[in-house]
Amino acid sequence: xxxxxxxxxxxxxxxxxxxxxxxxxxxxxxxxLAAARWAPRLVALGVPLHxxxxxxxxxxxxxxxxxxxxFALSVASMFVCFVYxxxxxxxxxxxxxxxxxxxxxxxxxxxxxxxxxxxxxxxRSAILPFHVASSLLGIAxxxxxxxxxxxxxxxxxxxxxxxxxxxxxxxxxxxxxxAEHRFLVAGFPLLTIGILTGTIWAREIEAGSLPGIARxxxxxxxxxxxxxxLLLRAAAGWRGRRAAxxxxxGFGLAMLVLAFYLVRSLVGGVHA
Amino acid sequence: MIIxxxxxxxxxxxVELRERLVAGADALPAVLARLAGxxxxxxxxxxxxxxxxEVVALVHGEGALDQGLAAIRExxxxxxxxxxxxxxxxxxxEKRGDEAVRHVFRVAASxxxxxxxxPQILGQVKDAYDAAVAAGALRGTLGxxxxxxxxxxxxxxxxxxxxxxxxxxxxxxxxLARRIFVDLDERVVLLLGAGxxxxxxxxxxxxxxxxxRICNRSFDRAAVLAREMQAAAVPWEGLEAELVQADVVxxxxxxxxxxxxxxxxxxxxxxxxxRSLLFVDIAVPRNVEPEVHAIDNVYVxxxxxxxxxxxxxxxxxxxxxxxxxxxxxxEVAQFxxxxxxxxxxxxxxxxxxKARAVLFSELExxxxxxxxxxxxxxxxxxxxxxxxxxxxxxxxxxxxLKARAAERDDAGDLAAAVRFLFDLEEAAxxxxxxxxxxxxxxxxxxxLPN
Numbered sequence: 209x210x211x212x213x214x215x216x217x218x219x220x221x222x223x224x225x226x227x228x229x230x231x232x233x234x235x236x237x238x239x240x241l242a243a244a245r246w247a248p249r250l251v252a253l254g255v256p257l258h259x260x261x262x263x264x265x266x267x268x269x270x271x272x273x274x275x276x277x278x279f280a281l282s283v284a285s286m287f288v289c290f291v292y293x294x295x296x297x298x299x300x301x302x303x304x305x306x307x308x309x310x311x312x313x314x315x316x317x318x319x320x321x322x323x324x325x326x327x328x329x330x331x332r333s334a335i336l337p338f339h340v341a342s343s344l345l346g347i348a349x350x351x352x353x354x355x356x357x358x359x360x361x362x363x364x365x366x367x368x369x370x371x372x373x374x375x376x377x378x379x380x381x382x383x384x385x386x387a388e389h390r391f392l393v394a395g396f397p398l399l400t401i402g403i404l405t406g407t408i409w410a411r412e413i414e415a416g417s418l419p420g421i422a423r424x425x426x427x428x429x430x431x432x433x434x435x436x437x438l439l440l441r442a443a444a445g446w447r448g449r450r451a452a453x454x455x456x457x458g459f460g461l462a463m464l465v466l467a468f469y470l471v472r473s474l475v476g477g478v479h480a
Numbered sequence: 481m482i483i484x485x486x487x488x489x490x491x492x493x494x495v496e497l498r499e500r501l502v503a504g505a506d507a508l509p510a511v512l513a514r515l516a517g518x519x520x521x522x523x524x525x526x527x528x529x530x531x532x533x534e535v536v537a538l539v540h541g542e543g544a545l546d547q548g549l550a551a552i553r554e555x556x557x558x559x560x561x562x563x564x565x566x567x568x569x570x571x572x573x574e575k576r577g578d579e580a581v582r583h584v585f586r587v588a589a590s591x592x593x594x595x596x597x598x599p600q601i602l603g604q605v606k607d608a609y610d611a612a613v614a615a616g617a618l619r620g621t622l623g624x625x626x627x628x629x630x631x632x633x634x635x636x637x638x639x640x641x642x643x644x645x646x647x648x649x650x651x652x653x654x655x656l657a658r659r660i661f662v663d664l665d666e667r668v669v670l671l672l673g674a675g676x677x678x679x680x681x682x683x684x685x686x687x688x689x690x691x692x693r694i695c696n697r698s699f700d701r702a703a704v705l706a707r708e709m710q711a712a713a714v715p716w717e718g719l720e721a722e723l724v725q726a727d728v729v730x731x732x733x734x735x736x737x738x739x740x741x742x743x744x745x746x747x748x749x750x751x752x753x754x755r756s757l758l759f760v761d762i763a764v765p766r767n768v769e770p771e772v773h774a775i776d777n778v779y780v781x782x783x784x785x786x787x788x789x790x791x792x793x794x795x796x797x798x799x800x801x802x803x804x805x806x807x808x809x810x811e812v813a814q815f816x817x818x819x820x821x822x823x824x825x826x827x828x829x830x831x832x833x834k835a836r837a838v839l840f841s842e843l844e845x846x847x848x849x850x851x852x853x854x855x856x857x858x859x860x861x862x863x864x865x866x867x868x869x870x871x872x873x874x875x876x877x878x879x880x881l882k883a884r885a886a887e888r889d890d891a892g893d894l895a896a897a898v899r900f901l902f903d904l905e906e907a908a909x910x911x912x913x914x915x916x917x918x919x920x921x922x923x924x925x926x927x928l929p930n
Contacts, residue, residue, distance in 0.1 A: 300662060363659070367659070367660065367779050368773070368779070370781065370785050372652070372655075372656065372785070372788070372789040372792075373789070373792060375656075375659045376655070376659065378659075379662070380658060380659055380660055380661055380662040381659065381660050381756065382660060382661050382662045382756055383662040385756075386662070444753075445750075445752070445753025445754040445755075446754065447753075447754040447755075447777065448754055448756070448776055448777040449776055449777075450776070
């Protein structure tokens with residue numbers, strides 16, 4: 209019964225995210241303009257379905273949702289959609305959903321079909337839930353900052369090229385800049401907590417492998433980069449294109465860190 | 481009853497003449513009262529915009545058509561200060577019947593506007609309608625025609641892209657600013673120059689802005705314009721400092737060389753801490769150095785950039801004209817079916833009234849004589865039988881008459897034949913008078929699809 213429910217919820221969530229993705233992509237391409245206004249609402253509808261799917265699926269597998277990296281990414285993508293559904297009302301940056309919906313769909317599918325569920329007792333620690341939760345929420349916010357930054361660069365390119373026919377499909381460039389900044393500001397403390405707890409956790413399990421050191425270096429680099437972007441904006445008025453590029457690079461480094469986890473999970477290597 | 485339109489527009493008359501005939505809110509009631517007072521006109525509406533002045537009226541049939549048109553010409557001439565209607569004649573157009581209905585519908589749908597698809601005309605027609613209703617000059621058929629025009633205009637805007645895109649420099653500039661700033665009403669607009677072009681652009685951009693500032697080489701001229709536009713005049717020497725405060729700069733000075741340089745904007749952007757800055761440079765020669773556009777978070781659009789978008793918008797709207805005209809044709813056809821139905825309605829009502837009167841009179845006579853012995857129940861049954869007989873007998877003729885009116889425009893002849901055969905002229909006249917008061921029109925309103 210629980211398995212059937214999990215399957216139904218999985219199919220419904222995937223269908224909703226897929227529909228939203230199609231509408232967003234269609235809108236960006238100048239099609240489906242009338243129907244595209246439903247796309248952000250579909251993402252919002254996907255959040256409770258996704259959450260229910262995670263809970264039921266974790267009951268089926270008898271694991272905590274944040275313990276496996278694929279599962280955890282699905283949780284992170286659900287956080288992304290949740291924050292998007294709330295933030296879009298304030299920042300009026302619906303277009304960010306064009307990135308949010310496909311990534312949520314991709315991580316949802318990955319949680320089900322790719323890789324094993326990670327359950328190594330050796331890696332369990334009291335600090336692990338704090339590390340995973342803050343990292344996931346931080347990644348969710350950086351994902352949104354990344355999407356807003358990409359939207360910013362796209363809109364800026366159109367404005368600089370005087371492509372007036374196409375600028376109307378994206379939100380005001382200031383809205384994208386502001387949204388990107390707010391997402392970074394909100395995500396930075398979480399990233400900081402994630403890195404601190406990650407460092408303590410690594411010490412606890414006495415890990416010191418080369419991939420672990422590389423991952424730690426990348427984590428510190430992404431923290432320094434995003435911190436630098438925020439500092440320069442506050443101190444020297446760095447905004448717009450430079451801030452957008454900084455946000456994209458910071459997100460890229462954070463993704464590299466995640467890639468280390470994914471590779472470790474796939475090859476069954478030793479953490480940290 | 482025939483609907484007529486007499487008027488002039490940007491297509492037929494120069495602005496010098498149009499402005500003489502424009503009736504503002506204060507003059508409109510008097511003009512309407514004079515027109516409504518003309519016995520040749522059953523209903524009337526006076527539409528006055530900067531591009532057109534028209535009288536839309538309902539005249540009492542073909543026989544009164546010439547007198548009705550002459551009356552309107554006369555009142556227009558009087559209103560415009562002309563000695564006679566003949567002086568205006570070369571500039572006036574006259575539409576009657578189907579053509580007049582189509583004209584009213586096209587005007588409301590903005591198909592006859594100087595800027596195709598502009599939305600203001602519908603509001604202006606609504607104002608004219610409200611004024612005419614308030615003056616008691618619109619009651620039945622013409623009122624229905626104009627209210628149908630509103631529904632049609634809405635339909636055209638919904639079903640076609642006639643109102644899409646931006647088709648004026650000012651509206652393109654506003655749209656551009658909206659794509660940069662999320663909260664345009666919190667922004668400061670700076671006007672460089674105080675000429676007519678600057679004024680027009682600033683009226684659009686400054687309307688929703690937090691503050692409008694005017695900077696001109698001649699401070700006095702800036703101060704005059706600032707007073708007109710409830711703005712603040714600033715000295716020319718303070719231009720660079722103003723660039724730090726402003727978010728949108730509309731430049732239109734007559735300077736032969738750029739007045740805003742790259743170095744100036746670079747310094748301003750440092751002080752602005754990178755906040756976005758938009759230049760709308762509508763001056764020729766340009767007022768803003770083109771290199772300014774390369775600075776981060778600064779956008780410079782000149783008149784060519786904006787006109788390109790205007791051209792695109794106009795082209796897109798013109799592509800929608802055929803679809804819009806098809807909707808107009810459809811709505812005109814529906815309205816004409818309704819009005820032709822009105823033509824035969826008095827005859828139908830009179831025919832039924834006469835049949836009932838004759839049969840019930842005979843029934844009364846019988847019930848008072850040979851059938852006096854009948855019980856109350858039997859009398860009621862007999863009355864019901866006569867009522868039912870009238871309905872069944874007249875159902876066929878009245879349905880056919882109405883159907884004929886819906887399909888063809890010769891139903892009036894058929895109705896006249898019915899009136900002649902059943903001697904209904906007097907009864908029909910009574911009904912016609914009642915319809916003039918809008919009673920019958922209201923009954924029939926329900927038959928016209930909304």
